[in-house]
Amino acid sequence: MKDGKTKRAAIYARVSTDGQTTENQLRELHLVAERNGWPIVHEFIDQGISGAKGRDQRPAFDALWKGAVRREFDVVMVWAVDRLGRSLTHLVNFLSEIHAKKVDLFIYQQGIDSTTPGGKALFGMMGVFAEFERSMIQERVKAGIKRVRAKGQRWGRKTIEETDPDICTRILELRQKGLGMGAIGKQVGVSSRTVWRFLRGVEASSQVA
Template sequence: MTAKRCALYLRVSTDGQTTLNQRRELEAVAERAGWQIVEVYEDAGVSGAKGRDQRPAFDRLLKDAARRRFDLIAAWSVDRLGRSLQHLVGFLDEVHQLGVDLYLHQQGIDTTTPAGKALFQMMGVFAEFERAMIRERVHAGLNRARSQGKRLGRPTIDADKAAAITAALRTGGAGLHKIAKAHGVGVSTVQRLKAELTAA
């Protein structure tokens, strides 16, 4: 049987911390399991709350997963992969669809085993439940606001002001910020009217 090709992902939040312990433990696990480590991806001094675009090694890990460079990702703990549930769920979905297994040392999750796969699927169920709860709370909040007579969405501006801004946009010369300041509106309002003008 061919040895599983494994990628190690290591991360610490501050420059004062070291990934040495994470690496040592994961290398020992790989040796016991007979996994072949093909690459070590390390983000040192990078917060887990940051997105993929601000974590170069994590970004490279996912690109290499898509290229099928390895069969398994091993990390010290689930919080090494991400601090935000949204980022984490996105990551789990992505590796799952690529058919890449996942080993999380601290949580004892190993999707190369049937029990680990089941646990992994349960995490997906909980994540979906969390998303549904958030949607429900948002809808309930909007309905409550409507029932109290609150206006939702962006505040509208009166027709005279909109006409004056449109005229200023037609004549050109002044920048968006200058027009917004002159008419006491936000730049996004001027941008919206400009878009409407272009589309007309």
């Protein structure tokens, strides 16, 4: 597992109810880190929070994500893949993000360790899924706009919905990552109401036969 460089580890643990404990998760992950010589520099724990909730509703997971982007550690350690989340979309987004930042992943229960050659190859597949998902989002935006135009309708401000498909794509990507309307608006430079109106339009257009 070692590659000649000491890897700084961050542990993420989560339980869905306040009556549960992360003690077992933490104990096993600490043992693995010790065996591999990985100093643990961060522990992120979401207590009593469902994995179905988005990033904006899981403060520790959000902090983990931001820490990975800033390269505050070299490997993320979790007990099981469902600790990261129960939404496939959110999971793929997170894994593709840390893969892009060259942060490794260790998942105890599934035996995934991207610090090894085999694990790294498996982890690399996340990029394929992420690119596929992005292309699907772009197609969804284009198809939605086309349907609305065909009906002679508008989705609000022309500069967003009709002339800036890249912003539309970004809004959907951020929403799938679990961000709220206000946070999305700040990142793409529009109001939260504009984000809400756009997402409502996408949802409505997707129901058009």
